[in-house]
Amino acid sequence: MVVVHRALGFRFVIYTADHEPAHIHVTGPGQAKINLLGPDGRPQLVYSIGIKRSDMKRLMAEVVLHQERLLEEWERVHG
Numbered sequence: 001m002v003v004v005h006r007a008l009g010f011r012f013v014i015y016t017a018d019h020e021p022a023h024i025h026v027t028g029p030g031q032a033k034i035n036l037l038g039p040d041g042r043p044q045l046v047y048s049i050g051i052k053r054s055d056m057k058r059l060m061a062e063v064v065l066h067q068e069r070l071l072e073e074w075e076r077v078h079g
Contacts, residue, residue, distance in 0.1 A: 004073040007062045008055065012070070014077045022074040026051075026059055034063050036071050043067055 005012035010028035023046065026032040030050030038044030043063045048056050063070065 002073070002077055004070060005062075005066060008058055010059060012063075014074055016077055018078070022071060022078075024063070024070055024074075030055075032056065032059065034060070036063070036067060036074060 002014050002016065003011050004014055004024065008028075010026050012024050012026055014024055022036040024034055024036065026034065028051075030048065030052075032048040032051055033046040035044045035046055043060060045056070045060060051059070
């Protein structure tokens, strides 16, 4: 597990033994999985458990803001 970003009290992580498509896991008070490239090229929420809707909106905005760097981290971890 590699922590690639921290924001809003959450950790954004990439698991080293994970699978395609490129995605991150968000952990903190709750958890979520976000694909970094959805069908329209924007990040896409896969699931969210225990994260308030208002927090999830802010977390998604954070992923959009850092999408390019997060994709670079995915490539660095998975080659």
